[in-house]
Amino acid sequence: MTVLILGGTSEAAALDQLLAEQVPEIRAVISLAGHTSDPRPLSLPSRIGGFGGIAGLREYLVDEGVVAVIDATHPFAAIMPYHAEAACKAEGVPLLAIRRESWRPQAGDRWRSVPDIGAAVEALGAEPQRVFLTIGRLELPQFFAAPQHRYLIRVIEPVGELPLPHAKVLQQRGPFEAEAEERLMHREGTQILVSKNAGGPMTLGKLVAARRLGLPVVMIERPPKPDVEYVTHIDQVLPWLVAQGLFVTERGV
Template identity: 45%
Template sequence: MHVLVLGGTTEARRLAGLLVAALPAGARVTSSLAGRVTGPRLPPGEVRIGGFGGVEGLAAWLRTHQVDALIDATHPFAGTISFHAAAGAAAAHVPLLALRRPSWVPGDGDDWHPVASLAEAAEALPPLGARVFLTTGRTGLAAFAGLDALWFLARSVEAPEPPYPARLEVLLDRGPFTLDGERELIRRHRIDVVVTKDSGGAATAPKLAAAREARIPVVVVRRPPVPAGVTVAATPELAVSLLRERLGHGA
């Protein structure tokens, strides 16, 4: 038996560990990482790094390596690879599951401004604040490059490349983050608006609680949909359970 996990997330690493422990002796678990981050945290099992070459390349890899099941455990905003996974799995006749952490939900006291894209987030910013905490990742800064009147603090794992805002300070850091740390960051940098993607999960959620306490608005970019017809598991444990059902209870 061979299971391919499209990974790179905390949930994907946990899923790989659960699969290695749960599958029969001799089964293979391969995690595929995109390779965009230097020194990634490697999951248990086998690891491959790099792209597949689109839908046809992925389908060919599934056939060549005799993959019995594919699990898309990529980031909720890795939309392209998710649609490639759906098309590639269908072409290779391989069962597909998607692992997606639940979306964040606003609570009492939250001042959220949902938008559909980074471009809409940039349009929404000027009336909301002048000192922006930008937590959308290093590849999305170009959308905010024209907002010269605003000051940005951008947090990312690796340094961004231009284009990016003219008034920008970069904070290189990797989650999980703490509520005390996010409170201090907002206070020290006099942040008056936060921009985030709806990534879900606990690792980066403290910024939302800190923004609520500070009574500052949060621009939330909605996540893209999972491809139609793909079964979604909210946790690694549920993904393992669904996989066992798909492949038979002896899996």
């Protein structure tokens, strides 16, 4: 019996460890998109790269004898969740998504919510600003249309030379503490923060720091997701697997 985990998040990594330790009788495989060249070490077998669309994922489900799929992709994954829904429905494979809760503005926050990256670029305005850009590397090219700003860009992967006259790149991996984020923004003279609404604790510190410094935040909201069964925490995954009849825990749960 194979459980396929569609990974790319801290929840996927935590679930990887949980299943490896508590359910060794289940063969779980974690699939990574391959956007990060040096992913964190995993306890379970892994595969890297796409499946070749819905048809390729359906073929993988059949060939590998997959009995359940856990969608633990990034909150901003816009394609794979729909491919997983379609493939699992076609092959009759149970599907569960892990969707962490979104961040919500707190008292003192100065958020401007926007629907996508293009709207975030527009929200910066024409006047030059010192922008802390924390959106990853894949959408960076859209900000090339606004070269008047001074960008502090934080990424996990190297980005090479950028066609921006004023850009400083920090190659770092979280988690990031609020105090360190506050010192960084103060030192760099940050005037505005751009963030995706990824949720979770790993990068929450930047929002706390922006609140303390009274800085505005351009918050990019998540793309739509398919209407599938979901949970918000990995502790809810094992009971779901039990409910599918895949195994019985020592407690009989």
